[in-house]
Amino acid sequence: MNTRLMITTLLLVYILLTPIIASTQDFDSVIAEYIARVRRLEAKNVDTTQVVELINEAVEKYQEEDETRALQILGEVDFLLDSLERSVDQVYYQYVFTKAITVIVLALIPILVYTLLPRVYLYLWFKTRKRWIVREY
Amino acid sequence: MILDEEVFAVILAVSIIASTLGIALVLRPGNIEPFTAIGLLNENCKIGEYPEKAFNESNLRLCIYVENQLGYTGYFKVVYKIASNTSLPTNTTPSPTPIVKEWRFVLASNESIETSVEVPVYCPSPPCRMALVFELWEYNIEEKTWMYTGRWVHLYINITSW
Numbered sequence: 216m217n218t219r220l221m222i223t224t225l226l227l228v229y230i231l232l233t234p235i236i237a238s239t240q241d242f243d244s245v246i247a248e249y250i251a252r253v254r255r256l257e258a259k260n261v262d263t264t265q266v267v268e269l270i271n272e273a274v275e276k277y278q279e280e281d282e283t284r285a286l287q288i289l290g291e292v293d294f295l296l297d298s299l300e301r302s303v304d305q306v307y308y309q310y311v312f313t314k315a316i317t318v319i320v321l322a323l324i325p326i327l328v329y330t331l332l333p334r335v336y337l338y339l340w341f342k343t344r345k346r347w348i349v350r351e352y
Numbered sequence: 353m354i355l356d357e358e359v360f361a362v363i364l365a366v367s368i369i370a371s372t373l374g375i376a377l378v379l380r381p382g383n384i385e386p387f388t389a390i391g392l393l394n395e396n397c398k399i400g401e402y403p404e405k406a407f408n409e410s411n412l413r414l415c416i417y418v419e420n421q422l423g424y425t426g427y428f429k430v431v432y433k434i435a436s437n438t439s440l441p442t443n444t445t446p447s448p449t450p451i452v453k454e455w456r457f458v459l460a461s462n463e464s465i466e467t468s469v470e471v472p473v474y475c476p477s478p479p480c481r482m483a484l485v486f487e488l489w490e491y492n493i494e495e496k497t498w499m500y501t502g503r504w505v506h507l508y509i510n511i512t513s514w
Contacts, residue, residue: 243498247493248493257461264460267458267459271458274456274458278455321374322371324374332360
Protein backbone atom coordinates (compact mmCIF):
# COMPACT_ATOMS: atom_id res chain seq x y z
CA MET A 216 0.00 0.00 0.00
CA ASN A 217 2.79 2.40 1.03
CA THR A 218 4.86 1.54 -2.05
CA ARG A 219 1.88 2.16 -4.32
CA LEU A 220 1.20 5.46 -2.57
CA MET A 221 4.84 6.49 -2.94
CA ILE A 222 4.93 5.58 -6.65
CA THR A 223 1.68 7.53 -7.23
CA THR A 224 3.09 10.54 -5.34
CA LEU A 225 6.35 10.39 -7.31
CA LEU A 226 4.45 10.22 -10.59
CA LEU A 227 2.17 13.08 -9.59
CA VAL A 228 5.08 15.28 -8.51
CA TYR A 229 6.93 14.43 -11.71
CA ILE A 230 3.90 15.28 -13.87
CA LEU A 231 3.16 18.46 -11.93
CA LEU A 232 6.72 19.75 -11.72
CA THR A 233 7.92 18.99 -15.25
CA PRO A 234 6.15 21.95 -16.92
CA ILE A 235 6.83 24.23 -13.94
CA ILE A 236 10.61 23.84 -13.89
CA ALA A 237 11.25 25.57 -17.15
CA SER A 238 14.10 27.75 -15.95
CA THR A 239 16.59 27.95 -13.09
CA GLN A 240 14.46 30.70 -11.50
CA ASP A 241 11.46 28.36 -11.42
CA PHE A 242 13.63 25.60 -10.00
CA ASP A 243 14.79 27.98 -7.25
CA SER A 244 11.21 28.81 -6.31
CA VAL A 245 10.31 25.08 -6.27
CA ILE A 246 13.26 24.42 -3.93
CA ALA A 247 12.17 27.41 -1.83
CA GLU A 248 8.73 25.81 -1.34
CA TYR A 249 10.36 22.65 -0.01
CA ILE A 250 12.70 24.63 2.24
CA ALA A 251 9.74 26.59 3.64
CA ARG A 252 8.12 23.25 4.57
CA VAL A 253 11.41 22.03 6.09
CA ARG A 254 11.69 25.23 8.18
CA ARG A 255 8.13 24.78 9.49
CA LEU A 256 9.09 21.27 10.61
CA GLU A 257 12.39 22.47 12.10
CA ALA A 258 10.50 25.05 14.15
CA LYS A 259 8.65 22.11 15.72
CA ASN A 260 11.94 20.27 16.37
CA VAL A 261 11.38 17.56 13.77
CA ASP A 262 14.58 15.93 12.49
CA THR A 263 14.81 16.95 8.83
CA THR A 264 18.41 15.85 8.12
CA GLN A 265 17.40 13.23 5.54
CA VAL A 266 15.04 15.60 3.71
CA VAL A 267 17.66 18.37 3.53
CA GLU A 268 20.23 15.89 2.15
CA LEU A 269 17.74 14.81 -0.52
CA ILE A 270 16.88 18.39 -1.51
CA ASN A 271 20.60 19.14 -1.81
CA GLU A 272 21.03 16.04 -3.96
CA ALA A 273 18.18 17.22 -6.20
CA VAL A 274 19.87 20.62 -6.55
CA GLU A 275 23.16 18.89 -7.43
CA LYS A 276 21.45 16.77 -10.10
CA TYR A 277 19.71 19.82 -11.53
CA GLN A 278 23.08 21.59 -11.81
CA GLU A 279 24.46 18.54 -13.58
CA GLU A 280 21.52 18.99 -15.99
CA ASP A 281 19.99 15.67 -14.93
CA GLU A 282 16.50 17.14 -14.50
CA THR A 283 14.72 13.77 -14.56
CA ARG A 284 16.70 12.49 -11.57
CA ALA A 285 16.26 15.86 -9.80
CA LEU A 286 12.48 15.59 -10.19
CA GLN A 287 12.51 11.98 -8.99
CA ILE A 288 14.40 13.02 -5.85
CA LEU A 289 11.99 15.91 -5.29
CA GLY A 290 9.16 13.37 -5.47
CA GLU A 291 10.83 11.40 -2.67
CA VAL A 292 11.27 14.66 -0.74
CA ASP A 293 7.57 15.40 -1.13
CA PHE A 294 6.66 11.93 0.15
CA LEU A 295 9.03 12.23 3.14
CA LEU A 296 7.80 15.72 4.00
CA ASP A 297 4.19 14.52 3.91
CA SER A 298 4.95 11.73 6.37
CA LEU A 299 6.91 14.09 8.66
CA GLU A 300 4.12 16.66 8.55
CA ARG A 301 1.63 14.01 9.64
CA SER A 302 3.66 13.24 12.80
CA VAL A 303 4.70 16.83 13.56
CA ASP A 304 2.36 17.36 16.54
CA GLN A 305 3.37 14.10 18.20
CA VAL A 306 7.09 14.91 17.80
CA TYR A 307 6.57 18.43 19.11
CA TYR A 308 4.64 17.29 22.20
CA GLN A 309 7.32 14.67 22.90
CA TYR A 310 9.99 17.36 22.63
CA VAL A 311 8.13 19.75 24.96
CA PHE A 312 7.44 16.91 27.44
CA THR A 313 11.12 15.82 27.48
CA LYS A 314 12.25 19.40 27.99
CA ALA A 315 9.75 19.99 30.80
CA ILE A 316 10.81 16.78 32.58
CA THR A 317 14.51 17.74 32.23
CA VAL A 318 13.85 21.20 33.72
CA ILE A 319 11.80 19.73 36.60
CA VAL A 320 14.51 17.17 37.42
CA LEU A 321 17.21 19.86 37.33
CA ALA A 322 15.12 22.20 39.52
CA LEU A 323 14.59 19.39 42.04
CA ILE A 324 18.33 18.80 42.55
CA PRO A 325 18.92 21.59 45.16
CA ILE A 326 15.70 20.65 47.02
CA LEU A 327 16.76 17.01 47.12
CA VAL A 328 20.23 17.99 48.27
CA TYR A 329 18.74 20.15 51.05
CA THR A 330 16.29 17.53 52.31
CA LEU A 331 18.04 14.22 51.62
CA LEU A 332 21.75 14.92 51.94
CA PRO A 333 21.82 15.24 55.80
CA ARG A 334 19.66 12.10 56.16
CA VAL A 335 21.74 10.07 53.70
CA TYR A 336 24.95 11.29 55.30
CA LEU A 337 23.68 10.36 58.77
CA TYR A 338 22.49 6.95 57.57
CA LEU A 339 25.86 6.18 55.96
CA TRP A 340 27.73 7.56 58.96
CA PHE A 341 25.89 5.22 61.36
CA LYS A 342 26.03 2.29 58.95
CA THR A 343 29.81 2.48 58.58
CA ARG A 344 30.23 2.71 62.36
CA LYS A 345 27.60 0.21 63.52
CA ARG A 346 30.20 -2.34 64.62
CA TRP A 347 32.20 0.15 66.55
CA ILE A 348 32.66 -0.55 70.26
CA VAL A 349 33.05 2.32 72.64
CA ARG A 350 35.63 1.57 75.28
CA GLU A 351 36.73 3.59 78.20
CA TYR A 352 40.46 3.83 78.78
CA MET B 353 26.16 18.17 64.15
CA ILE B 354 27.94 15.36 62.29
CA LEU B 355 27.68 17.07 58.88
CA ASP B 356 29.46 20.37 59.19
CA GLU B 357 27.06 23.26 58.48
CA GLU B 358 29.58 25.15 56.35
CA VAL B 359 30.34 22.07 54.23
CA PHE B 360 26.60 21.48 53.79
CA ALA B 361 26.11 25.13 52.74
CA VAL B 362 28.87 24.84 50.15
CA ILE B 363 27.40 21.58 48.73
CA LEU B 364 23.95 23.22 48.59
CA ALA B 365 25.36 26.31 46.84
CA VAL B 366 27.15 24.13 44.28
CA SER B 367 23.95 22.16 43.61
CA ILE B 368 21.94 25.40 43.15
CA ILE B 369 24.51 26.79 40.68
CA ALA B 370 24.68 23.48 38.78
CA SER B 371 20.88 23.27 38.61
CA THR B 372 20.50 26.88 37.40
CA LEU B 373 23.21 26.41 34.79
CA GLY B 374 21.61 23.16 33.61
CA ILE B 375 18.16 24.80 33.26
CA ALA B 376 19.67 27.76 31.40
CA LEU B 377 21.41 25.38 28.97
CA VAL B 378 18.22 23.40 28.38
CA LEU B 379 16.07 26.51 27.82
CA ARG B 380 18.57 28.64 25.85
CA PRO B 381 17.60 29.61 22.29
CA GLY B 382 19.04 27.49 19.49
CA ASN B 383 21.29 30.02 17.80
CA ILE B 384 22.22 33.25 19.57
CA GLU B 385 24.51 34.69 16.91
CA PRO B 386 23.41 33.53 13.44
CA PHE B 387 25.99 33.79 10.67
CA THR B 388 27.10 32.30 7.38
CA ALA B 389 30.68 31.76 6.24
CA ILE B 390 32.54 31.19 3.00
CA GLY B 391 36.12 30.07 2.63
CA LEU B 392 38.50 29.44 -0.24
CA LEU B 393 40.86 26.47 -0.07
CA ASN B 394 43.47 25.12 -2.45
CA GLU B 395 42.92 22.22 -4.85
CA ASN B 396 43.53 19.70 -2.03
CA CYS B 397 40.87 21.46 0.06
CA LYS B 398 43.51 22.79 2.48
CA ILE B 399 44.37 26.34 3.57
CA GLY B 400 47.49 27.79 1.90
CA GLU B 401 49.57 26.99 -1.18
CA TYR B 402 47.15 28.81 -3.47
CA PRO B 403 48.08 29.19 -7.12
CA GLU B 404 49.81 32.51 -7.86
CA LYS B 405 49.78 32.52 -11.65
CA ALA B 406 47.85 30.92 -14.46
CA PHE B 407 47.71 30.97 -18.23
CA ASN B 408 45.04 33.04 -19.91
CA GLU B 409 41.84 31.08 -20.68
CA SER B 410 42.94 28.11 -18.57
CA ASN B 411 41.09 26.39 -15.74
CA LEU B 412 42.06 26.41 -12.08
CA ARG B 413 41.01 23.83 -9.52
CA LEU B 414 40.09 25.22 -6.09
CA CYS B 415 37.90 24.24 -3.17
CA ILE B 416 35.01 26.22 -1.69
CA TYR B 417 33.89 25.95 1.92
CA VAL B 418 30.42 27.17 2.97
CA GLU B 419 28.98 27.05 6.48
CA ASN B 420 25.43 27.69 7.68
CA GLN B 421 25.01 28.83 11.29
CA LEU B 422 21.72 30.67 10.75
CA GLY B 423 19.68 28.35 12.94
CA TYR B 424 17.56 27.16 10.00
CA THR B 425 17.97 25.39 6.67
CA GLY B 426 19.09 27.71 3.89
CA TYR B 427 19.39 27.65 0.12
CA PHE B 428 22.75 29.12 -0.88
CA LYS B 429 24.73 29.78 -4.00
CA VAL B 430 28.36 30.67 -4.49
CA VAL B 431 28.87 33.04 -7.40
CA TYR B 432 32.21 33.19 -9.18
CA LYS B 433 33.33 36.43 -10.82
CA ILE B 434 36.59 37.77 -12.19
CA ALA B 435 37.20 41.26 -10.85
CA SER B 436 39.89 43.91 -10.80
CA ASN B 437 41.05 46.16 -7.95
CA THR B 438 38.23 48.58 -8.65
CA SER B 439 35.40 46.08 -8.98
CA LEU B 440 35.80 44.05 -5.80
CA PRO B 441 32.66 43.37 -3.75
CA THR B 442 32.09 44.97 -0.34
CA ASN B 443 30.24 43.72 2.75
CA THR B 444 27.05 45.29 1.42
CA THR B 445 27.32 45.21 -2.37
CA PRO B 446 28.35 42.41 -4.72
CA SER B 447 30.93 42.89 -7.44
CA PRO B 448 29.44 44.56 -10.56
CA THR B 449 31.31 42.17 -12.89
CA PRO B 450 29.32 39.44 -14.69
CA ILE B 451 28.77 36.00 -13.18
CA VAL B 452 31.11 33.41 -14.68
CA LYS B 453 29.93 30.35 -12.76
CA GLU B 454 27.75 29.48 -9.80
CA TRP B 455 27.13 26.54 -7.47
CA ARG B 456 24.01 25.95 -5.39
CA PHE B 457 23.70 24.13 -2.04
CA VAL B 458 21.00 23.41 0.49
CA LEU B 459 22.50 23.40 3.97
CA ALA B 460 20.84 22.56 7.27
CA SER B 461 21.72 24.61 10.33
CA ASN B 462 25.20 23.84 11.77
CA GLU B 463 26.07 22.18 8.48
CA SER B 464 29.00 22.97 6.21
CA ILE B 465 30.08 21.85 2.77
CA GLU B 466 33.44 21.59 1.03
CA THR B 467 33.34 21.23 -2.70
CA SER B 468 35.99 21.04 -5.35
CA VAL B 469 35.43 23.44 -8.26
CA GLU B 470 37.07 24.19 -11.56
CA VAL B 471 37.05 27.84 -12.56
CA PRO B 472 38.04 29.49 -15.83
CA VAL B 473 40.66 32.23 -15.61
CA TYR B 474 41.00 34.96 -18.21
CA CYS B 475 41.70 38.65 -18.72
CA PRO B 476 41.25 40.94 -21.74
CA SER B 477 44.93 41.76 -22.29
CA PRO B 478 47.44 39.49 -20.57
CA PRO B 479 49.65 39.77 -18.59
CA CYS B 480 47.40 41.16 -15.87
CA ARG B 481 46.56 40.72 -12.21
CA MET B 482 42.94 39.75 -11.55
CA ALA B 483 40.96 38.82 -8.47
CA LEU B 484 39.00 35.57 -8.52
CA VAL B 485 35.96 36.51 -6.45
CA PHE B 486 33.59 34.08 -4.76
CA GLU B 487 30.42 35.61 -3.28
CA LEU B 488 27.92 33.86 -1.02
CA TRP B 489 24.24 34.46 -1.78
CA GLU B 490 21.19 33.20 0.10
CA TYR B 491 17.73 32.61 -1.38
CA ASN B 492 15.05 34.61 0.42
CA ILE B 493 12.10 32.21 0.40
CA GLU B 494 9.54 34.93 1.27
CA GLU B 495 10.57 37.34 -1.49
CA LYS B 496 11.68 34.55 -3.84
CA THR B 497 14.91 36.32 -4.73
CA TRP B 498 18.62 35.79 -4.22
CA MET B 499 20.10 38.08 -1.57
CA TYR B 500 23.81 38.86 -1.23
CA THR B 501 24.97 37.81 2.26
CA GLY B 502 27.90 40.21 2.33
CA ARG B 503 30.31 37.30 2.62
CA TRP B 504 32.96 36.94 -0.04
CA VAL B 505 36.49 35.72 -0.60
CA HIS B 506 38.98 36.50 -3.31
CA LEU B 507 42.31 35.31 -4.64
CA TYR B 508 44.66 37.51 -6.66
CA ILE B 509 46.28 35.75 -9.57
CA ASN B 510 48.75 36.79 -12.27
CA ILE B 511 47.41 35.82 -15.66
CA THR B 512 49.95 35.38 -18.45
CA SER B 513 49.57 34.45 -22.12
CA TRP B 514 50.47 30.92 -23.27
